[in-house]
Amino acid sequence: xxxxxxxxxxxxxxxxxxxxxxxxxxxxxxxxxxxxxxxxxxxxxxxxxxxxxxxxxxxxxxxxxxxxxxxxxxxxxxxxxxxxxxxxxxxxxxxxxxxxxxxxxxxxxxxxxxxxxxxxxxxxxxxxxxxxxxxxxxxxxxxxxxxxxxxxxxxxxxxxxxxxxxxxxxxxxxxxxxxxxxxxxxxxxxxxxxxxxxxxxxxxxxxxxxxxxxxxxxxxxxxxxxxxxxxxxxxxxxxxxxxxxxxxxxxxxxxxxxxxxxxxxxxxxxxxxxxxxxxxxxxxxxxxxxxxxxxxxxxxxxxxxxxxxxxxxxxxxxxxxxxxxxxxxxxxxxxxxxx
Amino acid sequence: xxxxxxxxxxxxxxxxxxxxxxxxxxxxxxxxxxxxxxxxxxxxxxxxxxxxxxxxxxxxxxxxxxxxxxxxxxxxxxxxxxxxxxxxxxxxxxxxxxxxxxxxxxxxxxxxxxxxxxxxxxxxxxxxxxxxxxxxxxxxxxxxxxxxxxxxxxxxxxxxxxxxxxxxx
Amino acid sequence: xxxxxxxxxxxxxxxxxxxxxxxxxxxxxxxxxxxxxxxxxxxxxxxxxxxxxxxxxxxxxxxxxxxxxxxxxxxxxxxxxxxxxxxxxxxxxxxxxxxxxxxxxxxxxxxxxxxxxxxxxxxxx
Numbered sequence: 001x002x003x004x005x006x007x008x009x010x011x012x013x014x015x016x017x018x019x020x021x022x023x024x025x026x027x028x029x030x031x032x033x034x035x036x037x038x039x040x041x042x043x044x045x046x047x048x049x050x051x052x053x054x055x056x057x058x059x060x061x062x063x064x065x066x067x068x069x070x071x072x073x074x075x076x077x078x079x080x081x082x083x084x085x086x087x088x089x090x091x092x093x094x095x096x097x098x099x100x101x102x103x104x105x106x107x108x109x110x111x112x113x114x115x116x117x118x119x120x121x122x123x124x125x126x127x128x129x130x131x132x133x134x135x136x137x138x139x140x141x142x143x144x145x146x147x148x149x150x151x152x153x154x155x156x157x158x159x160x161x162x163x164x165x166x167x168x169x170x171x172x173x174x175x176x177x178x179x180x181x182x183x184x185x186x187x188x189x190x191x192x193x194x195x196x197x198x199x200x201x202x203x204x205x206x207x208x209x210x211x212x213x214x215x216x217x218x219x220x221x222x223x224x225x226x227x228x229x230x231x232x233x234x235x236x237x238x239x240x241x242x243x244x245x246x247x248x249x250x251x252x253x254x255x256x257x258x259x260x261x262x263x264x265x266x267x268x269x270x271x272x273x274x275x276x277x278x279x280x281x282x283x284x285x286x287x288x289x290x291x292x293x294x295x296x297x298x299x300x301x302x303x304x305x306x307x308x309x310x311x312x313x314x315x316x317x318x319x320x321x322x323x324x325x326x327x328x329x330x331x332x333x334x335x336x337x338x339x
Numbered sequence: 340x341x342x343x344x345x346x347x348x349x350x351x352x353x354x355x356x357x358x359x360x361x362x363x364x365x366x367x368x369x370x371x372x373x374x375x376x377x378x379x380x381x382x383x384x385x386x387x388x389x390x391x392x393x394x395x396x397x398x399x400x401x402x403x404x405x406x407x408x409x410x411x412x413x414x415x416x417x418x419x420x421x422x423x424x425x426x427x428x429x430x431x432x433x434x435x436x437x438x439x440x441x442x443x444x445x446x447x448x449x450x451x452x453x454x455x456x457x458x459x460x461x462x463x464x465x466x467x468x469x470x471x472x473x474x475x476x477x478x479x480x481x482x483x484x485x486x487x488x489x490x491x492x493x494x495x496x497x498x499x500x501x502x503x504x505x506x507x508x
Numbered sequence: 509x510x511x512x513x514x515x516x517x518x519x520x521x522x523x524x525x526x527x528x529x530x531x532x533x534x535x536x537x538x539x540x541x542x543x544x545x546x547x548x549x550x551x552x553x554x555x556x557x558x559x560x561x562x563x564x565x566x567x568x569x570x571x572x573x574x575x576x577x578x579x580x581x582x583x584x585x586x587x588x589x590x591x592x593x594x595x596x597x598x599x600x601x602x603x604x605x606x607x608x609x610x611x612x613x614x615x616x617x618x619x620x621x622x623x624x625x626x627x628x629x630x631x632x633x
Contacts, residue, residue: 023546030611121594193632224628234633441512442517446518480528
């Protein structure tokens with residue numbers, strides 16, 4: 001009988017060290033969770049459910065369902081639409097980052113994104129006229145938010161809000177809140193490349209996050225960053241692109257030009273406390289380029305970044321010097337330590 | 340035995356247990372929990388219990404732990420060694436006084452060593468607040484058997500020598 | 509020198525150790541380092557397979573909005589064929605490292621190898 005108590009003790013210990021793992025496909029990508037602790041499974045399940053909810057709220061142009069944001073877009077130039085607290089939060093943050101990046105990040109990019117069709121099966125290169133016309137519809141200042149009655153309004157007809165560059169980031173922060181509320185102290189969530197590391201690993205070590213090599217197949221890295229309680233989000237021209245007449249057109253549009261950003265960068269990674277910030281910033285600095293991107297990051301507290309340029313050089317901000325290890329097996333990249 | 344003689348002898352035992360404690364802190368333990376020790380000082384505990392009794396055994400254990408944690412380690416070390424030491428003393432006393440027909444000194448020491456390790460795991464459970472420490476039970480049981488044999492042999496030699504020297508009558 | 513009780517005690521302890529280790533192995537469903545592949549469709553687990561214990565190659569077909577054929581061999585697994593429009597799943601190729609995965613988003617199916625990655629815990633891309 002003592003033996004049974006003893007064995008059940010051992011099994012209980014296994015439970016603590018074995019994570020609850022879940023994967024799901026939401027928000028157009030694969031979401032994986034590794035959660036440790038007593039309530040791990042319940043917490044992990046709750047997170048997935050909430051992510052499914054967020055997907056339903058924020059995904060646009062899904063043939064099957066109309067989301068809140070679809071409604072907002074349909075009512076552009078017409079009237080206000082009541083939105084959930086989550087959507088209002090995200091819109092608020094989106095405007096904040098649009099201002100901070102001076103328009104390099106702008107969620108009203110919708111009409112242009114549609115024209116390019118990059119997330120569809122039929123991407124195309126729109127004509128210059130088309131782009132000029134649609135550019136006029138891109139202006140984050142046309143979003144007005146009414147916090148008091150939780151509603152928002154898009155000023156002009158034809159405007160379209162696309163939260164693609166910030167929704168996963170927001171989902172990451174929401175996930176962390178849910179996990180913390182359930183007493184989880186150690187977890188790693190990956191929302192299609194948007195990584196959120198809660199606490200340390202169960203053995204006390206920091207989480208090791210690989211930084212994808214922008215010119216090699218998935219799973220090959222140019223470096224590893226060790227983090228605790230941080231979000232690590234990347235943007236790059238390798239994630240979604242198409243080629244036409246020998247030119248590569250990627251999915252990160254520059255709202256100011258209407259064309260895929262041509263800033264000299266091929267990938268950026270942001271390490272920050274908030275996943276929402278990291279998501280919005282990784283797109284912002286990609287569009288801004290090395291110089292302006294660095295300046296923006298250095299102005300912000302608790303935010304660090306990795307920049308990879310067209311000529312295969314890797315730059316990082318001061319704060320990452322301790323936690324970043326350059327490790328490029330392809331030997332094609334150069335790590336620039338001093339600027 | 341006079342009270343003074345007893346006090347001096349016990350003090351000597353405490354000193355020896357302390358030395359053993361310090362020696363064993365240099366031996367690395369294959370367990371991820373800081374503060375876990377092998378249990379060499381149980382040799383002294385065993386001998387004190389054999390010649391004096393439970394009360395004296397516990398006194399030697401507790402004072403030894405207090406001093407050892409003062410010299411090096413701090414309050415955490417105290418908790419771990421006292422938990423292991425006390426549990427081990429209780430188990431060894433129980434077996435020695437009641438069941439010595441069934442168990443030799445070696446057997447009692449093995450039981451004591453295992454009890455010592457269980458005590459440490461229990462404290463780790465409470466202080467680290469996680470059940471994952473229990474996964475170390477099998478490893479520590481094996482080490483308990485090995486250590487127990489060693490401690491038992493040492494205790495036997497020590498007690499035989501002490502009897503011959505006729506110090507403790 | 510050794511008495512009855514001693515032997516009994518040691519035997520009991522050895523049994524306890526074996527029971528403990530067996531319990532751990534059983535709970536984990538394999539030895540540490542085994543690669544367990546999980547196949548999911550529409551976010552429901554279809555099958556879990558210990559790739560290191562696979563004897564013969566096996567094919568599994570998943571039908572949803574599209575059809576996938578998954579090929580399972582000793583130590584590795586992949587999407588072999590699919591009628592989805594982008595074929596990203598098939599192009600991902602063989603999965604043989606813990607932590608790696610392949611997904612067919614149009615068919616809402618995915619394969620993942622559970623466990624800790626060797627060098628990194630996760631990756632950003």
